[in-house]
Amino acid sequence: MPAKELSPIEIYRGLPGTNCKECGEANCMAFAAKLVNREAALDECKPLLDPGKAESYGKLWALLKPAVKAVEVGVGDNKVILGGEYVLYRHEFTYFHQPAIAVDVNDEMGDEEFETRVHVLNDFSYNYIGMKLTLDMLAVRSTSGDPSKFSEAVKKAAELTRKPLMLCTRDPAVMEAGLGAAADRRPLIYAATKDNWREMAELALKHRCPLVASSPMDLDGLKSLALTLDAYGVSDIVLDPGTAPLQYVGANTEAFTVLRWDAIYGEEEGLGYPLLGAAMAAWTAPAEDPVLNEWNEAQLAAALITRFADVIVVHGISGWALLPQVFLRSNLYTDPRKPVSVEAGLKPIGNPTEDSPVLLTTNFALTYYTVASDIEGAKVDSYLLVVDSEGMSVESAVAGRKMTAETVAEAITNSKVSEKVKHRSLIIPGRAARLSGEIQELSGWNVAVGPMDSSGIASYVSEKWKPYPEG
């Protein structure tokens, strides 16, 4: 059931109704509202955990469970959750778990390349508005088909990274050897097919690992496989409808869309599981230059991220190709209920004094966080004057007349910044340079045009900024 159709009343009816406040909410109704927004977990209601309440708990659990099952891969702090989604379109509620990105290695790779790839997985990190964008999993493939080689490779992988593993082979004997080397890490088993499903299901049950059901370009077969595995007792399933190279991207997006639609709106059970996309299928297409494979892979990964994938396997490890992928998933999995703008006004950064610089920006959330985190990161004690641009970035706000000399002058007055600093010197963003003369005229402040990008603020302040005109 799409999450938004659930009302707090429905949940309230199943709660104890004692308003005991143990969950931290004022009453059961408030807790019900939090549950509906998935801002609280059912287990926070302690009275409900009483064995006598099992029936109510079961009913509520069924009402609140996501349409796409949340499947855990890995153990401890490093585990990732795949799926756990409620809606098809993010504006209907929000997406919860970013698709995990798994980096590819295989059991015939030389040590150096193998290790380099695992290090990229471990070390890839990019600071983005206060978040760290990272990679998540290691996909170990058996290209040799040799159980002992695969076992060796999995063992090496498990030693080199604490991140969750995905073991890839369709041969149950090879898989068994691989699992022997890392079963305690709860790896994702890839994959059960129409030919090997029973053996793979047994392995998944024996080692308590999640299992991928794979049926390339055959959705009926995929549903059949998922229903069968479920009936067999495997409950943590991931669906692989097959990923074809970029020239067939339409077939890929179609399969993913049908599957996710079915999970959210479908009347039959069977497809409410996370989806696996192998963007590295791009490397199966011939290309003159591996750069083209990597480029196509990034595009394919992006299309799959946009269209509901919950785990992506990539071969390319170049930062220029991975960066847009981790940005995209971070963007699309941001809660759309969050406002576009931050409060306007004067924000002290660090410990500003009366001689600290005053910098100007707009109240578009991303602009503000980018600028603020750049200034904080560079440890520039300062005042950031945030103008209400109706949530537009500097460039758009200047072009769209949402930030004008008038609004800036007004912001200077309203913020009472002149009581905080002795000087009268304002640094405006480089992208607002054209307003400099007018602002100076209207506000009476001395206007200095800062860098085009806030990454340049630190060097600008140390090299060029002077609070008081010389002489």
Place this chain on the structure above:
Amino acid sequence: MTKPDKITLPLSHDMLERLARFQEVELLDVEMDLGEVELNIGQAQGGASQALLSRMAFEFSLIRDSASRMAQLLGGGPVGYMPMQAAAPQALAPLQAAPVPVARVKPTALIPAKATIPKGDYVGSVVEVKLGATKAEGGTRSASYTIGGEKAPAFYNFQAPPPHKPIIALDVFDWPEVRLSKAVKMHFEEVLHDTGEWAKVCVEKFGAEMVNLHLLTIDPLIQNAPPSAAVKKVEEVLQAVDVPISIGGCGDPKKDLEVFTAISDKIEGERLLINSVTLDMDIEKSARLIKEHDNRVIAFTSMDVNKARELNRKLYDFVPKEQIIMDTTTAALGYGLDYAFTVMERSRLAALKGDPELNHPLSSGTTNAWAARESWMKMGPEFSPRELRGPIWETITGQTLLLAGVDYFMMMHPAAVNALKTMIDNLMKGQKPTDPADWVTLKVGG
């Protein structure tokens, strides 16, 4: 023993609080009379929905129960307050039975199944808009395009494939000092000073299906060039290339209208795409101008579905729907793409569900991708070269919006244009591989 006056007040206060949690009515507009148990919902909220009424009826029965109990406590009370069970709201589904664990019999063969291909019961569709005019159509272009007409979300080919291919146009600026990223500028270095040549390079070398001429020199804060100079620029571009063109202003609501008027008066029959009309312009004048000269217009709003509706509604008074494209603002990957994506996706879904004020083709200023510092900034070797990072940034910004429903792209980097074009072709084909290549055993790398 609690005194009566201390019971009644918290009770009704609690009721108000409960209602407030639904956030569907404003308390200011709710009148409550416990004696009569009546409720008026202000028209400001557009009246009550069935679901809301149902929920409120439920809340009221809770109140009534409490009131009855209170009446009993106080001995007597108003006639008519009979104790009764609060009834569940009718619109809501009954609680499901708790899952009961069953002993499993392991299947010995695959359970046959058929996946459901969702039909999608859309009642609306996107209007078709024709851009450019060939000689046969009264213009001078070698091609014209129709965009829009979708009856299903973007590339839901299993429901209804898009009837027309999205179009990619390249940006051309009439001001050589326009700020461009190095990775972009290097491709246009030789033509920055010659607007006509610039347009030619876009079409002949980089495969632009249309040209977006941006008249920056008319900006009062740049050169304040007169409308007559702008007309010359447009004529120059029309001479240089034979694809349909779009005319972009400088963002000054007054100056833009002056220039658009001069151009429309001078150049007839080309079905120019005027970029753009905004809420702060004289909408009546702008719209009449578009209609009178049979040009097309981009209705530009800033990432807000309601503003997009408002602008369209205002335009409808003067110009047929088939002349309007919507641009709800494109923000770069990492710098608001999520908002841009969702506004477009929401608009398109609303249109398909029958919203008559949002069913227009969508336009995207994909060049805005270059506002992301990650597209142009020098970074460590692990993120290099930026010559690749930049164009893929633009490509993925555009591609993501393509999947939200964009029909008209304004772009800059030749590699991004090429990549997105290929992507569009592949999505349009929706072809399935006959023999899916196997990545699982692929021997790639060392």
